[in-house]
Amino acid sequence: MTTDRLGTRRIGRVAASVRSRPAVRVEGEGPAAVPPPVLRIVDNAWFRFALRRAARLLVSLWVLVTAAFLMIHLVPGDPVRSALGPTAPAALVAERRAALGLDDPLLTQYAAYLKGLFTGDLGVSILTRLPVTEVVGQRLPATLTLATLAFLAAVALALPVGVVMGVLTRRGRGRRAEVAFTTGSVVLGAIPDFLLGVGLVYLLGVTLQWLPVAGNATAAGYVLPVLSLAVGPAAILARILRVEMVSVLDADYLRTARAKRLPVRSLYLGHALPNAATAALTLSGLILGSMVAGTVLVENVFAWPGLGTTIVRSILSKDYPLVQAIVLIYGLGVLLINTAVDVALALLDPRSMIREG
Incomplete structure (x- = not known):
C-alpha cells in the first residue's frame, strides 16, 4: 500500500513538471505562431x-x-x-x-x-499681378471637364467595338472585317488630335454648320473638342481590346463556361471582358495622360477657356510664374493618373503585386 502511494506521488510530480515546461513546437507540426500585428502589416x-x-x-x-x-x-x-x-x-x-x-x-x-x-501659394502673374492660384482656379474646371468627357467617350466607343470585333474575328473568322477594322483603327489612331480637330471644324462647323466651333457656352460646343480628343484613343483601345478578346475567348475557362450553357451576356461581359480589359486598362492610363497633355493644342483650336489656351498665351507673353504653375498641374495630373491605373490593375489582378514585389 505504501509503495503504491509513493508511486502515485512520483507520477503526479512528473506530470506536474511536464505541464510546467514550455511547449516545444516541432517544425511542420501543430499550429504556427501568430506574428505580432505590426509584422503582419509589413508582410502584407x-x-x-x-x-x-x-x-x-x-x-x-x-x-x-x-x-x-x-x-x-x-x-x-x-x-x-x-x-x-x-x-x-x-x-x-x-x-x-x-x-x-x-x-x-x-x-x-x-x-x-x-x-x-x-x-497653396503658386506666386503672382508678372503681367496681370493676379495670384496664379486665382487664374488657375478659373481655367482648370474647363480643362478637367474636357479631358474627362473625352476619356469617357473614348472608353464608351472602344468597349463595344473591341468586344464585337473580338467575337466576330476569333479563330480566323471574318478576315475581311478584321483587315478593315485594323486598317481603320491604325489610321484613326495615327491622326494627331489637333489635326482631327481642324478637319472636324471645317466639315461639321464651317461647311455643314451643324456645330459651334469655339467656346463652351452651350452643350453643343463640347462635341467637336471631345471628338477630337476621343477618336484616336478609342481606335487604339478598341484594337488592343479586340486582340485580348480573341485570346481570352479561346481560354479553357471560357470553354468550361460555354459547356455550362451560360447566357451570352454573362459569358462575354462577366467572364471574358474583365480578363481582356487588363491590357486595355494599362494602356488607358497612358492614353488619359496623353489626353490631358493633348488638351493644350485642342483647346487652342477651339478657343477653349482652359489651361491649354492660358499656357500658350503665358509662354508667348513670357509670364513664367503662370507657366510654372500650369506645367506643375499638368505633370501632377499625369502622375496621379498613372498611380490610379496601377492601383486599378492591382485590384483586377493581385498577382501583379506579387510579381512586382
Missing part, C-alpha cells in the same frame, strides 16, 4: 505595394517640382524684362524682380517655392 502584399507606389510618387513629384522651379532660371536673359518688354522702366523691372524674389540666392528661392507649394 498590399502594404508593400502601397509603400512602393507612395515612394515612387513622392520621388516623381520632387523631380517635377524641381524641374518647374528651374524653368524660370534656365531661360536666357531676364524673365521679368522679357515679360514686360524692352521699353519697360528699370524701376518697374526691379520692383517685379524683388516681388518675385529673383534677387535672392537660388537655394533661398527654392525653399520659398517649396513653402509656397505647401501653403
Whole structure:
C-alpha cells in the first residue's frame, strides 16, 4: 500500500513538471505562431505595394517640382524684362524682380517655392499681378471637364467595338472585317488630335454648320473638342481590346463556361471582358495622360477657356510664374493618373503585386 502511494506521488510530480515546461513546437507540426500585428502589416502584399507606389510618387513629384522651379532660371536673359518688354522702366523691372524674389540666392528661392507649394501659394502673374492660384482656379474646371468627357467617350466607343470585333474575328473568322477594322483603327489612331480637330471644324462647323466651333457656352460646343480628343484613343483601345478578346475567348475557362450553357451576356461581359480589359486598362492610363497633355493644342483650336489656351498665351507673353504653375498641374495630373491605373490593375489582378514585389 505504501509503495503504491509513493508511486502515485512520483507520477503526479512528473506530470506536474511536464505541464510546467514550455511547449516545444516541432517544425511542420501543430499550429504556427501568430506574428505580432505590426509584422503582419509589413508582410502584407498590399502594404508593400502601397509603400512602393507612395515612394515612387513622392520621388516623381520632387523631380517635377524641381524641374518647374528651374524653368524660370534656365531661360536666357531676364524673365521679368522679357515679360514686360524692352521699353519697360528699370524701376518697374526691379520692383517685379524683388516681388518675385529673383534677387535672392537660388537655394533661398527654392525653399520659398517649396513653402509656397505647401501653403497653396503658386506666386503672382508678372503681367496681370493676379495670384496664379486665382487664374488657375478659373481655367482648370474647363480643362478637367474636357479631358474627362473625352476619356469617357473614348472608353464608351472602344468597349463595344473591341468586344464585337473580338467575337466576330476569333479563330480566323471574318478576315475581311478584321483587315478593315485594323486598317481603320491604325489610321484613326495615327491622326494627331489637333489635326482631327481642324478637319472636324471645317466639315461639321464651317461647311455643314451643324456645330459651334469655339467656346463652351452651350452643350453643343463640347462635341467637336471631345471628338477630337476621343477618336484616336478609342481606335487604339478598341484594337488592343479586340486582340485580348480573341485570346481570352479561346481560354479553357471560357470553354468550361460555354459547356455550362451560360447566357451570352454573362459569358462575354462577366467572364471574358474583365480578363481582356487588363491590357486595355494599362494602356488607358497612358492614353488619359496623353489626353490631358493633348488638351493644350485642342483647346487652342477651339478657343477653349482652359489651361491649354492660358499656357500658350503665358509662354508667348513670357509670364513664367503662370507657366510654372500650369506645367506643375499638368505633370501632377499625369502622375496621379498613372498611380490610379496601377492601383486599378492591382485590384483586377493581385498577382501583379506579387510579381512586382
